[in-house]
Amino acid sequence: MANWIPLWLHKLSSPPVFYRFAGRWRPWAIALALVLGIVALYGGLVLAPPDYQQGDDYRIIFIHVPCAWMSLFVYAIMGVASFIALVWRIKLAEVVAMASAPIGASFTFITLVTGSLWGARMWGTWWTWDARLTSELVLLFLYLGVIALCHSFEDRRQGARTAAFLALIGIVNVPIVEFSVNWWNTLHQGSTIRLLGPSSIAPSMIWPLLTMTVATKSYYIASLFGRTRTDLLALESGKDWVRQIAENEARA
Amino acid sequence: MAVLRRDLTLAWRQRGDMALPVLYALIVTSLFPFALGPEDALLRRIAGGVVLVTVLLAMLLAMDAMFRSDIEDGSLEQLMLAPQPLALMLGMKILAHWLATAVPLIVIAPLLAGMLHLPTPVMPVLLLALLLATPLLSLLGGVLVALTAGTRRSGMLLALMLLPLCVPVVIFAAGALAAAQEGLPWIAPIAWLGAALVLAVVLAPLACATALRIALDS
Amino acid sequence: MSPSLQSFFAMGGYAAYVWPAYGVFFVVLLVDWLAPQYRRRRLLRELRGRMARQEARKERNHRHSAAST
Numbered sequence: 251m252a253n254w255i256p257l258w259l260h261k262l263s264s265p266p267v268f269y270r271f272a273g274r275w276r277p278w279a280i281a282l283a284l285v286l287g288i289v290a291l292y293g294g295l296v297l298a299p300p301d302y303q304q305g306d307d308y309r310i311i312f313i314h315v316p317c318a319w320m321s322l323f324v325y326a327i328m329g330v331a332s333f334i335a336l337v338w339r340i341k342l343a344e345v346v347a348m349a350s351a352p353i354g355a356s357f358t359f360i361t362l363v364t365g366s367l368w369g370a371r372m373w374g375t376w377w378t379w380d381a382r383l384t385s386e387l388v389l390l391f392l393y394l395g396v397i398a399l400c401h402s403f404e405d406r407r408q409g410a411r412t413a414a415f416l417a418l419i420g421i422v423n424v425p426i427v428e429f430s431v432n433w434w435n436t437l438h439q440g441s442t443i444r445l446l447g448p449s450s451i452a453p454s455m456i457w458p459l460l461t462m463t464v465a466t467k468s469y470y471i472a473s474l475f476g477r478t479r480t481d482l483l484a485l486e487s488g489k490d491w492v493r494q495i496a497e498n499e500a501r502a
Numbered sequence: 503m504a505v506l507r508r509d510l511t512l513a514w515r516q517r518g519d520m521a522l523p524v525l526y527a528l529i530v531t532s533l534f535p536f537a538l539g540p541e542d543a544l545l546r547r548i549a550g551g552v553v554l555v556t557v558l559l560a561m562l563l564a565m566d567a568m569f570r571s572d573i574e575d576g577s578l579e580q581l582m583l584a585p586q587p588l589a590l591m592l593g594m595k596i597l598a599h600w601l602a603t604a605v606p607l608i609v610i611a612p613l614l615a616g617m618l619h620l621p622t623p624v625m626p627v628l629l630l631a632l633l634l635a636t637p638l639l640s641l642l643g644g645v646l647v648a649l650t651a652g653t654r655r656s657g658m659l660l661a662l663m664l665l666p667l668c669v670p671v672v673i674f675a676a677g678a679l680a681a682a683q684e685g686l687p688w689i690a691p692i693a694w695l696g697a698a699l700v701l702a703v704v705l706a707p708l709a710c711a712t713a714l715r716i717a718l719d720s
Numbered sequence: 721m722s723p724s725l726q727s728f729f730a731m732g733g734y735a736a737y738v739w740p741a742y743g744v745f746f747v748v749l750l751v752d753w754l755a756p757q758y759r760r761r762r763l764l765r766e767l768r769g770r771m772a773r774q775e776a777r778k779e780r781n782h783r784h785s786a787a788s789t
Contacts, residue, residue: 391665399653
């Protein structure tokens with residue numbers, strides 16, 4: 251291992267240490283997510299005034315935009331973890347990368363569905379092939395591909411490393427797709443779609459949006475910690491520390 | 503070089519298999535007039551795109567077989583242990599696969615386009631677009647096939663993984679065709695395809711070798 | 721239902737769009753939260769089963785070797 255990595259980080263990458271660490275912080279993360287989420291929803295659904303153009307329909311924005319940001323954020327984390335997993339072969343990086351995939355896929359799915367519901371009213375159509383939507387759909391396929399590839403291997407670690415490679419290929423592909431679809435749309439004089447209805451967002455609309463952004467990030471951490479803990483148990487099921495946990499759980 | 507010759511010989515011995523994608527492309531293309539009606543104006547508009555997509559799908563069908571026989575009889579692992587650079591040899595294998603699969607398709611492409619009444623001036627652009635798009639697909643597909651090398655049935659998974667990568671290729675190829683059909687300059691998207699192909703020729707075999715090592719190392 | 725609560729649920733006439741959107745949000749994240757918990761419990765249950773079987777086997781071998789001496 252490189253010497254510039256601080257000792258505590260190195261210790262944290264050991265499965266039983268991370269298991270305890272994640273277990274300690276997970277309740278706080280989900281509590282923060284719930285509190286901020288409720289505050290954001292109240293601000294968005296109740297306090298914020300109706301939009302002068304779209305009425306109450308725009309309120310989908312308070313979940314659509316944070317989920318869209320999360321779909322990209324999680325992919326970036328997955329990419330970094332994949333890179334670390336492939337270059338340094340760290341077990342924890344493999345697990346974090348693979349555990350992030352279903353969460354990212356969930357956020358991408360929500361983004362597509364809420365966007366479709368919002369667009370149905372705003373543009374009069376459930377779907378359109380502009381650059382952003384097409385890229386988001388491609389992103390969903392990439393997440394699903396990573397999940398499917400990881401599960402098609404007998405050896406869990408090999409599956410994780412292979413899927414990590416796919417994730418990295420995908421990172422290169424998404425901007426390429428967005429670029430090419432943009433070009434294609436200008437070729438066909440596509441509709442110029444503004445994703446945010448009002449051109450400038452009132453402050454009463456901004457703070458619920460930002461609060462929800464933090465809430466979703468906190469949720470991601472909580473969910474990631476939970477999935478990573480479970481995946482570590484599965485990966486290390488022969489080891490003593492896992493057996494100990496199984497026994498303790500039975501006694502509780 | 504020897505790898506190339508060997509793969510081509512093997513492919514020739516099973517030339518029945520080579521006919522399959524061609525047959526598939528013929529059937530699909532001829533179904534379109536039945537499905538959409540023989541009205542000339544409509545067929546003319548969709549001809550370029552339909553031929554493009556049909557050729558791509560036919561290639562996808564044949565993609566799974568790219569390294570399959572070599573994995574099964576163990577010769578791929580031997581290749582990995584050989585002193586020559588793995589990337590180069592995989593590049594040769596991909597080339598052999600492209601020659602055996604895509605070239606027959608490109609040869610019958612004028613026939614397919616004719617069946618759909620593609621205007622004659624667009625034909626050379628179609629051939630050029632296919633000439634650039636099909637090797638791109640073979641190269642990208644090769645990397646993905648290598649990734650699924652260790653798994654059992656990979657057909658559906660391969661299609662799922664390949665789709666996101668296909669989208670830009672299809673967009674630029676179809677863009678060139680659409681421009682040519684309108685009489686507009688079509689060289690820009692073709693140039694993009696050409697540049698992408700050059701990049702892929704250099705990077706894809708390396709990525710393929712890495713993917714193979716990751717997927718097969720136990 | 722009071723008029724203000726009613727108008728809240730009506731969402732200015734867009735209720736059919738807004739509420740399903742929020743619904744999808746909650747349902748998907750709920751599934752994402754619960755699925756790993758379920759998997760974890762099942763995993764530990766299977767592990768305990770395996771451990772118990774191993775213990776039983778060890779016990780049997782021990783008794784056999786003790787009996788044969």
